[in-house]
Amino acid sequence: MKLSAGVEWAIHCCVVLSLAERPVPGARLAELHGVSKTYLAKHLQALARAGIVQPSEGRDGGYALTRDPAGITVLDVVRAIDGPEPAFRCTEIRQQGDLAAPPEECRQACGVAQVMAEAEQAWRTSLSGRTIAELAATVDGAAVRATI
Template sequence: MKLSEGVEAAIHCTATLASVDGNSTMPGAALAEAFGLSPSYLLKHLNQLTAARILESLPGPAGGYRLARAAEQITLLDVVLAIEGREPAFRCSEIRQRGPVKIGASAYVKPCGINAAMLKAERAYRAALAEVRISDIVAEYAAEGDPRSYAASCAFVERHQRPQKSASSKQI
């Protein structure tokens, strides 16, 4: 199975946004810069994450993206499904019922064994992704990643995050 590059970008962006302070945001252009991606390419995936309620998008000059819920509540499966869709990777089209060796439909009452095996593998794959939370990825990176890389990532987030005013601090 091959996942799109968009899945990798979406997971990295989600993990990066887990490091943004409080209600602050980070512009999509900064996220694209962080990973050497085209802003227009990344925007498509950020929009998919926003539609899936993984991210929030705040408009305006001080706007940007932030997590829509705590990193502990976002799994790798959530991100993969937001980008790739909910359909299984393998879709049986019953090719066994085509071609010169096909016989009557009554011979195909039992589900295709190949389809059953592939769907079983899909369930295992999705279960494994559902066990890993974005917070786990961030904690592992902080604990086991190269300290130089971790420090550079933290500095990048610090430079590019945009603090948001809370409703209670707005002047009337």
């Protein structure tokens, strides 16, 4: 399973925002993580579209979480950045080439598709059981707040 780099950046940003006492500018989030401001802005917009963060403008503007970090799962962030589509997409390879099976023999998912679907479900179940609040508990909140 390969996730985009934006997923990692977005999760880290959500952890920082969960510890912040006020909105954090996108440029500051980029500096904190040593990532491109432009690229991070795209991911912050995706988080906003998903209802995970709320942007605010003005002198004290920036980004803030829209809800309690205990209510935001890692899977919520993954879906916001990489979308809800499954990682594995069956192309019915069993109906191609020299070993092609006729369509009437392919009414149910093959063993490969079944195994991949089970693995994806386990992965999604695991990520849906972990929250931003749990991840925030693993970092030094005082140190984070001192830098933002």
